[in-house]
Amino acid sequence: MEWPTDPSPFIARAPQIDIWTATSTETGGIRADLKKAALDRVLYNQREVLDRLLVPSAPGAVSNDGVIITRIVGALWTKCAANISKLRQIVAQAKAGGDKDTCEKDMYPHLNQIFLTIEATCASEGRQRPYYRQLLLFSSRSLLADDPLVPGSFPTSPDFPIVEVPPPRSPGTVTDVYDIATRPPRWRHCPAFLEVKSSPADSPIPSRNPSVQDTLAQGADYARAILSSRPFQLHVYGVFVTGLSLCVGMFDRRGILLSPEFDMFSDSGIRDMVAIILRLTWDMSPVDLGHDPTVTLLPNHTYYDLEYPRFLVKMSLHSTAATWKTFGLPLWSSYSLFGRGTSVWRAVSGSHVVPQILKNSWRPASRRGEIEIYDKIKATLGDAVFKGIATVHAAGGDVYYEPGQRVTVAHLRRGLAPHDFVDAVLHRVALNEWGKPIWRYRSPSQFMSAILSALSASEELSRHKILHRDISAGNVLIKVLPLYHSQIVMKTDEETGQQTRTVREWIEEMDLDTNEGFLIDFEFASFAEYPTEVVPQPILVPGHAFPEASSRGKHPQFQDEPVISPDKESGDGITGTTVFMAAALLRALRSDLKITHTFAHDAESFGYVILYSLYKHASEDPQGASASLLAEFKEFFSAKDVAGLLGNRGTLFATGPERAIPHLLAYLEGDAALTMCAVMTFNFLQNMYQEVEVSTNPLVMRSAVFVRSPDAVPFDEMYPRWIEGLREAAREAAGGQGSAPQ
Numbered sequence: 115m116e117w118p119t120d121p122s123p124f125i126a127r128a129p130q131i132d133i134w135t136a137t138s139t140e141t142g143g144i145r146a147d148l149k150k151a152a153l154d155r156v157l158y159n160q161r162e163v164l165d166r167l168l169v170p171s172a173p174g175a176v177s178n179d180g181v182i183i184t185r186i187v188g189a190l191w192t193k194c195a196a197n198i199s200k201l202r203q204i205v206a207q208a209k210a211g212g213d214k215d216t217c218e219k220d221m222y223p224h225l226n227q228i229f230l231t232i233e234a235t236c237a238s239e240g241r242q243r244p245y246y247r248q249l250l251l252f253s254s255r256s257l258l259a260d261d262p263l264v265p266g267s268f269p270t271s272p273d274f275p276i277v278e279v280p281p282p283r284s285p286g287t288v289t290d291v292y293d294i295a296t297r298p299p300r301w302r303h304c305p306a307f308l309e310v311k312s313s314p315a316d317s318p319i320p321s322r323n324p325s326v327q328d329t330l331a332q333g334a335d336y337a338r339a340i341l342s343s344r345p346f347q348l349h350v351y352g353v354f355v356t357g358l359s360l361c362v363g364m365f366d367r368r369g370i371l372l373s374p375e376f377d378m379f380s381d382s383g384i385r386d387m388v389a390i391i392l393r394l395t396w397d398m399s400p401v402d403l404g405h406d407p408t409v410t411l412l413p414n415h416t417y418y419d420l421e422y423p424r425f426l427v428k429m430s431l432h433s434t435a436a437t438w439k440t441f442g443l444p445l446w447s448s449y450s451l452f453g454r455g456t457s458v459w460r461a462v463s464g465s466h467v468v469p470q471i472l473k474n475s476w477r478p479a480s481r482r483g484e485i486e487i488y489d490k491i492k493a494t495l496g497d498a499v500f501k502g503i504a505t506v507h508a509a510g511g512d513v514y515y516e517p518g519q520r521v522t523v524a525h526l527r528r529g530l531a532p533h534d535f536v537d538a539v540l541h542r543v544a545l546n547e548w549g550k551p552i553w554r555y556r557s558p559s560q561f562m563s564a565i566l567s568a569l570s571a572s573e574e575l576s577r578h579k580i581l582h583r584d585i586s587a588g589n590v591l592i593k594v595l596p597l598y599h600s601q602i603v604m605k606t607d608e609e610t611g612q613q614t615r616t617v618r619e620w621i622e623e624m625d626l627d628t629n630e631g632f633l634i635d636f637e638f639a640s641f642a643e644y645p646t647e648v649v650p651q652p653i654l655v656p657g658h659a660f661p662e663a664s665s666r667g668k669h670p671q672f673q674d675e676p677v678i679s680p681d682k683e684s685g686d687g688i689t690g691t692t693v694f695m696a697a698a699l700l701r702a703l704r705s706d707l708k709i710t711h712t713f714a715h716d717a718e719s720f721g722y723v724i725l726y727s728l729y730k731h732a733s734e735d736p737q738g739a740s741a742s743l744l745a746e747f748k749e750f751f752s753a754k755d756v757a758g759l760l761g762n763r764g765t766l767f768a769t770g771p772e773r774a775i776p777h778l779l780a781y782l783e784g785d786a787a788l789t790m791c792a793v794m795t796f797n798f799l800q801n802m803y804q805e806v807e808v809s810t811n812p813l814v815m816r817s818a819v820f821v822r823s824p825d826a827v828p829f830d831e832m833y834p835r836w837i838e839g840l841r842e843a844a845r846e847a848a849g850g851q852g853s854a855p856q
Contacts, residue, residue, distance in 0.1 A: 142754060143753075143755045144335060149326040151451070155370060156372065157533060158320075158372050160371045163364050163371050163373040166364075167351070175397040176396055177392040185235060190231060193231055194227055197227050198224075200224050201221060201224050201358065202358065202379075204221050204224075205314075208313040214316070218312040219253070220312075222251055222310065225355065229274070245396060245398065245400075246280065247277060247394065250292050251273070253271065255271055256271050257299055257300055257301045257339070258298050259339070259342075260300060261343075272307035273309055274307065278304075279418055297418070300343070301340060302344050302422075303418050304343075305340065305351075305400070305405070307333070307340070307353070308354075309352065310355045310356075311329055314359060333354065333365070334365060336352060337363075338451035342448060344405075346474070347405055348366065348367075348521070348526055348540075350364075350366075351404065356375070358378055359375040359376065359378065365451065367452060368536070368537070369452070406521070408429070408515070409426065412439065414616055422442060426439055430515065431514075431515055432516065435514075437464030437465070438459075438470065439462050439464060439619070441619070441620070444457045445458040445459065456473065459472045462619075469597075471504070471547065473635065475543075475637070477541045478536050484635075485511055491636060500574050501567055501571065501632070502567045506544065506545060507544035507545065510543040511542065512540065513541065520539055523537055523538045548596040551730075552565070552590045552591060552631060552723065553728075554731070554734075556625055558788045561592075562787060562788075562847045564593075564630060564631030569717070569837065572716055572717070580639055581711060583638045583639060583715075584636075585719035585720055585723060587691075587694065587723050590631055590632075594624060596624075597621065599620050599622060600618065603617075693722065693726070695722075696716075697763065698715065698802075699711070700760050704756045704757055717829070722799065725792065725795055725796065726751055728778060728788065728791075728792055729778060733747060750762065767802075771797070774796065787844070788847070794839040794843070801832050
């Protein structure tokens with residue numbers, strides 16, 4: 115296996131949906147992108163997917179008991195005869211041209227009654243119920259998201275989310291009626307889903323051409339919401355009811371496998387439908403449903419509790435494997451369906467109770483693991499060790515079931531129809547440094563120092579021919595000192611009132627005397643070769659051409675050079691979380707052009723990280739989160755597609771900061787340092803677009819000394835001005851004393 119084999123320049127591909135719409139609630143654009151991304155990743159008529167749900171893993175499962183299935187089917191033909199008859203009428207009406215949405219809504223109560231009858235009849239048999247899940251009719255609302263960045267993520271819901279629920283309070287095994295008011299359903303409660311369409315024409319399986327159907331893209335959207343909200347879920351099952359037919363989809367990080375459709379109310383089909391419902395709600399273990407077997411919930415933690423659960427994470431199922439315990443929400447959880455599926459956690463190592471940052475992600479089998487990339491960086495730097503770069507703990511690496519068997523997508527698909535695809539391997543990295551999100555700064559001085567130290571690290575890496583290539587708000591952290599605490603407490607069960615002794619653990623984050631930011635997530639870092647001749651190609655404003663500019667101060671020229679990039683797979687697209695991408699990369703992405711990733715692109719991404727962090731900090735401030743500011747935030751960092759994102763930037767950069775970001779500047783009013791930082795960064799980014807009128811605001815004019823120019827200028831000239839301006843802002847934040855971070 116070679117060090118990255120795929121050289122730049124490369125052709126931009128459609129991006130994964132990894133918070134490229136950081137504050138967006140759009141679903142149309144996202145599903146359109148999913149249709150494109152899934153086109154070559156769908157396998158149809160895979161009988162083996164259906165077999166997985168029809169063949170229970172436990173011999174004593176109720177779904178494997180022919181007598182119980184027969185009794186449930188009998189109950190459906192008698193107690194639900196009217197419901198089945200009505201469903202046939204509704205579907206016939208939809209096929210005859212009736213309004214499909216109205217017909218679909220008319221189907222819900224009849225399907226709901228069928229599902230309730232299946233559960234009640236099975237419960238009457240007196241069998242033990244190992245798992246409690248419920249098909250919840252919830253089509254008119256949105257499931258809530260536990261998102262560390264955007265609480266309103268995934269503003270949608272399947273017609274019937276399959277939700278995990280507590281055991282019933284009363285004797286028996288019938289789940290309690292779901293109380294939406296006291297326990298609003300969340301995406302993390304939902305390991306699987308069922309979607310309904312009234313017309314057979316809306317089947318996820320295309321009748322003619324191989325295009326991805328809207329219904330399948332809708333299901334893919336639900337699957338990515340589940341995978342993001344349950345980051346230790348390896349794959350997701352989705353059930354599609356279209357007309358009177360049913361099929362099952364399996365969604366993983368490499369694609370979608372769909373079973374054949376069957377008639378739910380034929381003699382054999384109704385038995386299969388009953389078995390599938392029982393499997394999903396009654397019999398299937400979390401691992402059967404797609405949960406990572408190397409990750410378990412800690413005692414007294416569940417997915418359905420109001421409090422976000424904690425997990426025990428292992429490197430393998432072996433008893434001596436390295437372990438971690440997580441704390442709270444993930445710092446980051448990927449929004450993508452296909453691709454890396456990265457999540458980042460606060461954790462402590464199980465053996466020594468050492469606080470660490472734990473990253474969980476999938477890597478292509480053809481690409482080296484991230485730990486090896488960190489080792490490569492260390493070897494490249496040699497003795498030139500500097501601040502601002504995370505270091506890794508030796509315990510990480512590929513995740514294994516047992517020795518010799520890694521957790522891979524190919525293994526998840528074992529027994530399914532073979533086909534060609536780039537396999538993915540589950541990989542974990544533990545960082546020795548502990549950090550908090552860059553937007554959670556305690557003071558302007560901490561923010562400025564953290565940003566400058568991370569920028570300095572990126573610049574130093576570039577001098578050693580290393581580019582990060584994935585600069586985003588989630589990959590820049592403020593270094594803090596973590597202190598682990600534990601104590602014995604009594605926990606009272608909300609349902610029974612019973613008290614149990616348990617250990618309460620928490621991490622106290624102490625700010626350091628020196629403010630330092632650091633970079634994480636070097637999976638896509640590139641390592642440049644040393645060319646014999648370099649053709650300078652500074653980053654320019656579109657439509658302008660400039661000769662090579664001379665360096666200023668201590669800053670070198672940053673020129674395009676051939677770089678060796680980590681192996682790229684189909685669907686990886688341009689590296690970088692899209693809302694933080696440089697304009698040149700977005701334009702290449704939009705136009706399907708070749709482009710070389712440069713230090714200038716990373717620097718521009720830092721600019722968007724700065725503005726995003728200031729907005730995000732304000733949005734979390736009860737006194738700063740006005741509706742106008744949130745709308746301005748959304749306008750800057752939200753779009754339904756790449757063209758829309760570029761259009762939004764063009765509109766904002768067609769004017770000055772006082773008109774483009776007035777509510778952010780109003781929030782920062784009185785804070786000279788952060789105002790300077792925001793204005794100078796806006797002008798730095800604006801240089802990629804067009805110049806505008808000169809401001810009369812004294813702070814803006816002061817910033818302009820370092821950044822503004824009557825004409826757009828090459829990056830080699832603009833970057834040193836911007837950095838010097840940020841240092842001036844840092845000195846302002848520090849009270850004008852001392853020196854800013856270099």
